[in-house]
Amino acid sequence: MAFFLRGPSLISGLLAAVLLLPVADPLPAAESAPAGAFSQSVAVASAGDEAMAEFYRARGYAPLWTGVGERFRARRQALFDSLGRAALHGLPVARHDTAELLAQMRDARDIRDLGAVEVALSRAFLRYARDLQSGILVPRQVDSGLVREVTRPDPLVLLRGFATAESAAGFLAALAPATAEYRALMKARLDLETAIAAGGWGSGVPEGPTLRPGESGERVIALRNRLVAMGYMKRSASPTYDAALQEAVQRFQDRHGLAADGIAGPVTVTEVNVPMEQRLKSVLVALERERWLNMDRGERHILVNMTDFTTRIVDHGEVTFETRSVIGMNADGRRSPEFSDEMSHMVVNPTWYVPRSIVTQEYLPQLRRNPYAVSHLVITDSSGRQIDRRAVDFTQYTARNFPFSMREPPSQRNALGQVKFMFPNKYNIYLHDTPSKSLFNHDARAFSHGCIRLADPVDFAKALLAPQTDDPDGLFRSTLNTGRETRINIEPPVPVHLIYRTAFTDGRGSVDFRRDVYGRDARIWEALARAGVALPEVRG
Structure with missing residues (x-):
């Protein structure tokens, strides 16, 4: 989404801000920056947030976002682009929605309004950076067994780092966990969402007795069709539980932590029948867990x-x-x-x-x-x-x-x-x-x-x-x-x-799934859903 500041009132406000706080590279020192309505507005808007207040005091209330020029435009563009991609990381869309920010920017009429916009943009940046680097949830609040200590990013370090970054877009992109697992889970999320939009895996296998090699019938056909849709075997018209189907069942069992005996018993059939949406939930939970473990x-x-x-x-x-x-x-x-x-x-x-x-x-x-x-x-x-x-x-x-x-x-x-x-x-x-x-x-x-x-x-x-x-x-x-x-x-x-x-992934990009032994992932998903994370069909 291309983003530019529009509207005469906002542009004139930006120009006035530049006259009040001359923008140079580097920014003027705190002691040489003149005080004024913009500074007072930023100071008031950041009051109560110690890190943000310290950041702006140290730079003499020079703007990070609302100046005129390519550098400021690139920062705003990078922030709005990143907020627009929040869903790709399994983050809540509403929490990082840009509509309110855009409305506040359009409605700015004077220098004081511009100061409020400046701080609002910094708050949006810090919220996004915190969520992406270390997760949305506090583990202990979800389950008593989640005693992991999550390292939260220092907001002052984030603001200072962004202010001095050569590339605003590069800085924001580097906030996500830089692990192969995170990247593979991101791809798995995209693949599952695409498949859900295309109709998913189709019908499951009806309940019944254990299916074994050599058998035939409607349930064998249903099992074959399901495994074909899931990518475990090539298309076939055979109604029999033949060697190809047995090998597909074994591959499925291996990727789901089951004994790879090639026999479709009740546990295997239950796992085969897990809906694609449930598997997507597991991937979204895994992305949040990977953010919790964003450490050396x-x-x-x-x-x-x-x-x-x-x-x-x-x-x-x-x-x-x-x-x-x-x-x-x-x-x-x-x-x-x-x-x-x-x-x-x-x-x-x-x-x-x-x-x-x-x-x-x-x-x-x-x-x-x-x-x-x-x-x-x-x-x-x-x-x-x-x-x-x-x-x-x-x-x-x-x-x-x-x-x-x-x-x-x-x-x-x-x-x-x-x-x-x-x-x-x-x-x-x-x-x-x-x-x-x-x-x-x-x-x-x-x-x-x-x-x-x-x-x-x-x-x-x-x-x-x-x-x-x-x-x-x-x-x-x-x-x-x-x-x-x-x-x-x-x-x-x-x-x-x-x-x-x-x-979790196997190092080659394929995703393995396991059963939720303690029900912890179900509780994490419920907490993510309350925070605004949604599956494609309900995402608004």
């Missing part, structure tokens, strides 16, 4: 995607190690939180210090019935001394007054297995081994009390140690063979990010 993640970092039940080591943008994971079960107090921290060390042959919630809610009821229950655990007093179970009447205690702690010494059956990986945090979350290996055979793996269990913890440990020793296997094995609890520092510490993405 570390050239080497650990990425735990809860919905994918995987833990990865990423080096210079490439996944160098991957293992299956178990996350917290979907129950109050047990869902794994989302945050970032720094992994500082691992503990080989760890002792498990049982969390008090588990002690009182799970083990105390057993001890009331039998003081010798959970005999593999050591019960200790407040000084850490082991108590004699025979001397304690556990029936007299409740969860509120139970005075003891419990721990499990290092052993083959220890709940933490052979090793745990520590990034000390107030949520008491860490990564660890587990003796319960059968849990990793499930597609959905939400079984823990909140910590992240790893299917291949020993190999994970070696991968972490590889940059700091020539013999990571020897270092780990020799430490393990002592049987003693031992700390090994990770040098340098490695950032770890616990994320939750129901839509």
Whole structure:
């Protein structure tokens, strides 16, 4: 949209502003800029906004937007162009609507009005920059498990940076997360919106029994048509569940975190039938989540995607190690939180210090019935001394007054297995081994009390140690063979990010989808919708 200031009253106001505040490059120093109605208007309009008030004071109230000349025109043009593209980022259109700004500019009649326009443009710029750089929502206000600390841009830094930028359009374009994932999600959003406008994926597969290779019928045809529309196979008139359809089902299953057995059971059919609009919601939520994580993640970092039940080591943008994971079960107090921290060390042959919630809610009821229950655990007093179970009447205690702690010494059956990986945090979350290996055979793996269990913890440990020793296997094995609890520092510490993405890309631009295990993305979407984010068919 080409944008130019029109109207004699506004133009004359701009000319008057130039006479009052001569515009040069660089702008005049604060102490040399004359005071006047424009300065007073800007000062009044920016009152209560400390950063904006400081910005204009420091520049002697020289205009950022409302001067005459190519530089000012380019700034206004870049701002209005960017606001007009807000929907492309999944931002609320109404929140960044230009109609009110344009009306205010058209209605400006004097220098005081022009000062108000100046500040209004700066407010629109800061609102857009904040939303694009760090997201619309405050995570904690959406879900208690979203404990991620989002770094918000400093408004004074933004204003100063924009004022000195060689290219206003370039500065605004650079506000979005500069990650390949963000760019790929932007493309996925566009592709889905285009497909929705063209009619979507058509009808779904009717409910019924599991569909298997060799079968035929209307439901097989419906499955084939749906997968053709979704791009998982070429068009075919075959009514039979043949090899081509089986391969398409396997591809679909692989991209949706399901066992790729090529059999269309109830779970697979349910995922096939998810509407295109719901997938678009997942992508829009993922864009918001990517804005929350708009930070330096570390050239080497650990990425735990809860919905994918995987833990990865990423080096210079490439996944160098991957293992299956178990996350917290979907129950109050047990869902794994989302945050970032720094992994500082691992503990080989760890002792498990049982969390008090588990002690009182799970083990105390057993001890009331039998003081010798959970005999593999050591019960200790407040000084850490082991108590004699025979001397304690556990029936007299409740969860509120139970005075003891419990721990499990290092052993083959220890709940933490052979090793745990520590990034000390107030949520008491860490990564660890587990003796319960059968849990990793499930597609959905939400079984823990909140910590992240790893299917291949020993190999994970070696991968972490590889940059700091020539013999990571020897270092780990020799430490393990002592049987003693031992700390090994990770040098340098490695950032770890616990994320939750129901839509993410594979590095080649294709989008994978996962189920919303905790219902968090549904809550985020509801909050985005309340903020004004809308799907194409309801966008006004």
